[in-house]
Amino acid sequence: MERSFIMRNPSVLWFLLALAIFTLGVTILSEAFGIGGLSTSFIKTLGKTLCLCLIAVAMDVVWGYCGILSLGHFAFFGLGGYAIGMWLMYARTEEIVVNSLNEGAIPPTQQEIIDGIGTQIFGVVGSSEFPLIWAFSHSLGLQLLMVVLVPGLLALVFGWLAFRSRVTGVYLSILTQAMTLALALYLFQNDSGLRGNNGLSGLQNIPGLDHLGQATISMWFFWASAIALGAGYVLFAWVTSGKMGSVIRGIRDDESRVRFLGYHVESYKLFVFTLTAVVAGIAGALYYPQAGIINPAEIAPIASIYLAVWVAIGGRGRLYGAVIGAAFVSLLSSWFTGGGAPSIPLGFYTIQWTDWWLVLLGVSFVAVTLFFPKGIGGLFDYLVRKDP
Amino acid sequence: MSTLLEVSGVTVSFDGFRAINNLSFQIGEPELRAVIGPNGAGKTTFMDIITGKTKPDEGRVIWGEKSVSLLDMSESAIARAGVGRKFQKPTVFEDQTVRENLAMALKNPRGPFDVLWYKKTAQGAEKIEEIAEEIGLTDELKRRAGDLSHGQKQWLEIGMLLAQDPRLLLIDEPAAGMTPAEREHTTDLIKRAAETCAVVVIEHDMEFVRRLDCKVTVLHEGAVLAEGTLDHVTQNQDVIDVYLGR
Numbered sequence: 001m002e003r004s005f006i007m008r009n010p011s012v013l014w015f016l017l018a019l020a021i022f023t024l025g026v027t028i029l030s031e032a033f034g035i036g037g038l039s040t041s042f043i044k045t046l047g048k049t050l051c052l053c054l055i056a057v058a059m060d061v062v063w064g065y066c067g068i069l070s071l072g073h074f075a076f077f078g079l080g081g082y083a084i085g086m087w088l089m090y091a092r093t094e095e096i097v098v099n100s101l102n103e104g105a106i107p108p109t110q111q112e113i114i115d116g117i118g119t120q121i122f123g124v125v126g127s128s129e130f131p132l133i134w135a136f137s138h139s140l141g142l143q144l145l146m147v148v149l150v151p152g153l154l155a156l157v158f159g160w161l162a163f164r165s166r167v168t169g170v171y172l173s174i175l176t177q178a179m180t181l182a183l184a185l186y187l188f189q190n191d192s193g194l195r196g197n198n199g200l201s202g203l204q205n206i207p208g209l210d211h212l213g214q215a216t217i218s219m220w221f222f223w224a225s226a227i228a229l230g231a232g233y234v235l236f237a238w239v240t241s242g243k244m245g246s247v248i249r250g251i252r253d254d255e256s257r258v259r260f261l262g263y264h265v266e267s268y269k270l271f272v273f274t275l276t277a278v279v280a281g282i283a284g285a286l287y288y289p290q291a292g293i294i295n296p297a298e299i300a301p302i303a304s305i306y307l308a309v310w311v312a313i314g315g316r317g318r319l320y321g322a323v324i325g326a327a328f329v330s331l332l333s334s335w336f337t338g339g340g341a342p343s344i345p346l347g348f349y350t351i352q353w354t355d356w357w358l359v360l361l362g363v364s365f366v367a368v369t370l371f372f373p374k375g376i377g378g379l380f381d382y383l384v385r386k387d388p
Numbered sequence: 389m390s391t392l393l394e395v396s397g398v399t400v401s402f403d404g405f406r407a408i409n410n411l412s413f414q415i416g417e418p419e420l421r422a423v424i425g426p427n428g429a430g431k432t433t434f435m436d437i438i439t440g441k442t443k444p445d446e447g448r449v450i451w452g453e454k455s456v457s458l459l460d461m462s463e464s465a466i467a468r469a470g471v472g473r474k475f476q477k478p479t480v481f482e483d484q485t486v487r488e489n490l491a492m493a494l495k496n497p498r499g500p501f502d503v504l505w506y507k508k509t510a511q512g513a514e515k516i517e518e519i520a521e522e523i524g525l526t527d528e529l530k531r532r533a534g535d536l537s538h539g540q541k542q543w544l545e546i547g548m549l550l551a552q553d554p555r556l557l558l559i560d561e562p563a564a565g566m567t568p569a570e571r572e573h574t575t576d577l578i579k580r581a582a583e584t585c586a587v588v589v590i591e592h593d594m595e596f597v598r599r600l601d602c603k604v605t606v607l608h609e610g611a612v613l614a615e616g617t618l619d620h621v622t623q624n625q626d627v628i629d630v631y632l633g634r
Contacts, residue, residue: 243506246488250481257479260439262467262498262552271500 067252080281131193199295321377398447482534
């Protein structure tokens with residue numbers, strides 16, 4: 001009698017189908033594997049957008065379903081990016097250093113290579129020593145583990161402290177803002193061990209894959225991002241369906257009632273907070289190799305606020321709404337701020353969208369909140385009539 | 389009938405105001421008990437203490453055969469031990485169906501991972517049908533709880549309590565805002581529940597209490613003023629003074 005959860009949630013199948021068609025379409029139009037038509041940089045933009053959609057889905061689960069308005073999830077996204085960036089930078093620099101040292105008459109010692117890498121990476125912050133946090137950076141496997149572990153542990157510890165003290169509502173939002181701000185400020189320091197405000201760069205060059213060219217590599221990352229989004233979507237659709245979904249929506253609507261039903265509310269919040277943080281970390285690890293650079297400005301408090309805006313505009317409490325919101329708003333944002341939108345001359349004043357985009361975004365956010373609380377995703381309710 | 393819950397010498401102050409003052413209370417299993425008292429008598433605080441929402445300054449709250457103290461337990465642990473609570477305002481999960489509401493309350497392991505891997509069972513479905521029939525919501529199982537009438541929400545909440553398979557039910561003003569026919573149904577529900585477990589009903593409405601036909605505890609200024617049958621307590625001079633004013 002138990003139907004599988006996919007059958008009970010046809011929207012998951014529709015989403016996967018749409019994602020597959022989109023991925024196929026982009027592949028056909030790519031330079032590396034198709035007829036060409038989409039530039040490599042645009043492919044990268046699309047791949048990055050898929051990563052943003054993934055973190056938006058995570059945000060929707062923690063906020064739209066569980067009612068925790070976290071304004072710090074971009075910290076986890078950034079940490080995932082830093083974790084993969086450390087390996088990318090180390091391995092890439094190692095290649096360069098080994099090549100240049102091999103040109104000398106005497107083969108270099110291991111210590112010379114490591115010193116060379118250290119000087120190359122940390123020269124910009126006036127150092128050549130490897131900080132302790134780079135201990136695993138030589139190993140792709142260990143750094144991939146860090147992509148999951150670092151955001152996960154931070155969320156676990158932060159969430160445990162916050163939820164245990166019953167911090168809720170706007171206070172929790174402020175606390176999460178403080179967390180991401182503190183992390184950003186720390187990373188801005190030169191002695192943070194992650195190159196201060198320079199951040200990690202050259203991440204688009206994948207070690208050992210130079211011969212492939214960016215056109216091919218960008219498609220690989222695009223596919224990886226699409227697969228991650230699909231998998232993340234299915235994971236969260238599963239978590240938010242069935243009894244778990246019942247309980248976490250219950251926590252959103254009436255926390256103390258759930259408590260008196262015998263559920264340990266704090267454990268559930270911690271579970272959702274940590275799981276979404278881990279997924280955010282994975283999304284970040286896929287995003288930054290496509291962006292090529294990560295610096296502490298990426299995890300400034302405003303980034304996490306944008307994330308909440310995307311989800312609100314797309315429609316809270318429905319996973320596809322988060323995807324639509326993130327894709328729509330972030331693509332629109334790059335169109336407006338990238339000078340794509342034509343300026344509007346008013347005679348006495350010219351509206352430059354690079355300046356006015358934020359105003360437009362703010363107005364849309366307020367309008368959606370006031371007049372369309374279900375967001376863009378709410379439009380689907382008109383298409384699909386649910387039986388009463 | 390053995391003692392299920394024993395509250396003794398409990399005192400709670402909020403900013404110097406003694407909401408509960410050296411209160412002692414006992415209830416057996418099964419038993420039906422009505423708690424009445426004027427506004428501010430400490431009825432809700434009394435429930436808050438038993439369910440772990442408020443920690444008393446003094447006193448003991450002892451539970452079950454093993455005589456464990458409820459004071460050291462969290463709200464959710466107390467609920468898992470078998471204390472079910474119904475709030476004054478109907479609090480059901482309006483966004484979810486009646487079935488989902490009941491399923492959430494069903495007695496099952498409550499940890500996040502137990503729930504994540506939870507599989508519906510025929511047994512659970514049967515129990516839900518059974519309770520739905522009992523509370524008269526069989527035809528409403530697929531409806532959103534938010535679309536139910538006020539009375540139906542109250543019954544759903546009582547149904548959720550029953551689904552928890554509790555040993556002690558705390559019910560706060562179950563008949564508030566109900567039509568006479570609805571009240572009758574509610575009375576039946578409560579009386580039937582009291583055949584198997586301990587039930588404490590907090591109520592303002594004397595007529596409703598009379599219909600419950602059970603032992604009555606009168607609270608006043610955070611302490612027990614009188615205890616006995618309804619006729620007995622209503623003839624008590626202290627009770628008359630409190631209710632009619634001195």
